[in-house]
Amino acid sequence: MAVTIADVARHAGVSIKSVSNYLNDYPFMSDAMRARIAASVEALDYKVNASARGLRLGRTGAISLVVPELAQPYFAQLAEDVVVRAEHHGLHVSIEMTGADPQRELAYLAGDRGPQVDGLIMHAVGLARTSGEVTELRYPTVLIGDEIAAEGCDFVTMAHEAAAAAAVGYLAARGRTRIVALGAERETDAPSGARLRLDGYRGGLEDAGLAAAPELLVPAGLWRIGSGRQAIEALIDAGVEFDGVVGFNDSLALGAISALAHAGLDVPGDVSVIGFDDIDEAPFASPPLTTADPSRHVLAQTAVDMLVERIEGESGPARRVEAPFHIVERASA
Amino acid sequence: MAVTIADVARHAGVSIKSVSNYLNDYPFMSDAMRARIAASVEALDYKVNASARGLRLGRTGAISLVVPELAQPYFAQLAEDVVVRAEHHGLHVSIEMTGADPQRELAYLAGDRGPQVDGLIMHAVGLARTSGEVTELRYPTVLIGDEIAAEGCDFVTMAHEAAAAAAVGYLAARGRTRIVALGAERETDAPSGARLRLDGYRGGLEDAGLAAAPELLVPAGLWRIGSGRQAIEALIDAGVEFDGVVGFNDSLALGAISALAHAGLDVPGDVSVIGFDDIDEAPFASPPLTTADPSRHVLAQTAVDMLVERIEGESGPARRVEAPFHIVERASA
DNA sequence: CTGTTAGCGCCTTCAA
DNA sequence: TTGAAGGCGCTAACAG
DSSP: OOOOHHHHHHHHTSOHHHHHHHHTTOSOOOHHHHHHHHHHHHHHTOOOOHHHHHHHHTOOSEEEEEESOTTSHHHHHHHHHHHHHHHHTTOEEEEEEOTTOHHHHHHHHHTSSSOOOSEEEEOOHHHHHSOOOBOOOOSOEEEESSOOOBTTOEEEEEOHHHHHHHHHHHHHHTTOOSEEEETOOSOOOSOOHHHHHHHHHHHHHHHTTOOOOGGGEEOOSSOOHHHHHHHHHHHHHTTOOOSEEEESSHHHHHHHHHHHHHTTOOTTTTOEEEEESOOTTGGGSSSOOEEEEOOHHHHHHHHHHHHHHHHTTOOSSOOEEEEOOEEEOOSOO | OOOOHHHHHHHHTSOHHHHHHHHTTOSOOOHHHHHHHHHHHHHHTOOOOHHHHHHHHTOOSEEEEEESOTTSHHHHHHHHHHHHHHHHTTOEEEEEEOTTOHHHHHHHHHTSSSOOOSEEEEOOHHHHHSOOOBOOOOSOEEEEESOOOBTTOEEEEEOHHHHHHHHHHHHHHTTOOSEEEETOOSOOOSOOHHHHHHHHHHHHHHHTTOOOOGGGEEOOSSOOHHHHHHHHHHHHHTTOOOSEEEESSHHHHHHHHHHHHHTTOOTTTTOEEEEESOOTTGGGSSSOOEEEEOOHHHHHHHHHHHHHHHHTTOOSSOOEEEEOOEEEOOSOO
């Protein structure tokens, strides 16, 4: 069996309580005692047992971040931001993946999956596309990105609609008239991020006095670079004419650029492409990707901070925060 | 306070032991009892307390995966592979980041950081560059990718050297004579993956009868796309001539392609570029990236399987497995 | 400043 | 098949 606090106490010739005090940085302790205990901890290679402490305190010191998939650069980069901020609060982050499966998302929210934590941050893409209320919440929870019906959850979102409209406007201002919405969903009932971006796209078109054309609404399954590439290839093969693409995320936009290059089309000469997210790779594409930046850092930081407040007992009504966006001009549009 | 096993027992009118049996799928139980308990669990929304169970059993059901940074696509994608395989064993994965800082890597190995788990998988880039032995290991541990001196650890690696040599050979066979090693380290004492790739590069050069030139060894800090871009830009600015680049990972190679495109150089016409990893984005670059694929899936799967064996008591000597590699031919070289 | 003690929720003997 | 009791390692009263 592992070495316990009692072993340390015995070794140091002090009481268990003193060791516990030491471990928890109790301020009123003689330096001599502190040093003696430190030496014993070192000598015995003692480590606190997190299960025992967690059982006792009813707290684990960890939160979960639940995202659809890490292989999407946006989520990987968001995860880094969340980890950094959580560390700032002395919290540890457990990262979980759902594959955008609503069942798995529900299971995480209900606490039936994943490790025991003190709170949860989730970007629920799958549930956002379904409608239906989530009632079972095991932990203090902050939802990010996509809104779902869950009572009492704080929600940190981005300017899906305004940013998408601005992206369309950006292309329209450059004379583009046949603009593809890459990532548009077929089923648009629930107010998911995808749906809001589509609404923004439509609004942007209208503002610019452009007609909406159903063949320019192209869905893309999971928003990966490969899906974007395939979708645009199919569009070209189908003979659909277009001179602009709004990728509903950067991976999709990058896939579009790849397909366009493959087809021998010039970006932005023949087709302008604009993305959404401003992932780290965006500046390095050929051409560098113009994109709508929804302030990933702000989102991550706000979500963590709000969750910490909830964990510490804040019990006010559900809050809703929207991170600002801006268009990052580069060369693809 | 949360609902406990005792509450469930009371609600169902059975003993605590029976509830415990139910929770642990004890086979000898009447269906009626099982159903009754299930109903109570449902009614009370009971969740087992992982801390208590962990304390009692001395096991958490989780493992940690420790990598330098998630924003590198390779590690994000590796993480997905590990999560999928771990799930197959009923294990949960906690993902941790070190920023390639040797101190943090040590802390994870010693169990001074991160959540309590049953085992650890680590890709220790920072420590691999340092030399020195790691003696404090809190958990059963499997090292992946880069080798470090740690007694008794299983180790799953990739064909760093052979793959790098093959990459150089691939370029040489296409008539390239001035080949850059992008990601080459200045300090090359410890047998890190970076060092082995450099060794392979040198061997490949020699096999091809090509001279090594110190100005073609270019370091790149963290192996991100931005570092690759910067390094190659600097090389061009410095007036160094070269007609091939071996990126020590794909992000670096992609950065090289970006720099080359920016400088108006044709890939592979003027300069051939080959990468290492075969990340998901590689096929979608312009041009599509030729790369050495070190079998990420095999590596992830093997590492998880070996760790599970260790957790389950396997106590044989440290094992060492090398995943195979092959060159994926695309258009950049 | 330091020591003693009572659980936190769960699983597992042991006995029935 | 079920019930009672003990203890995993830790912290927070409560005394001293």
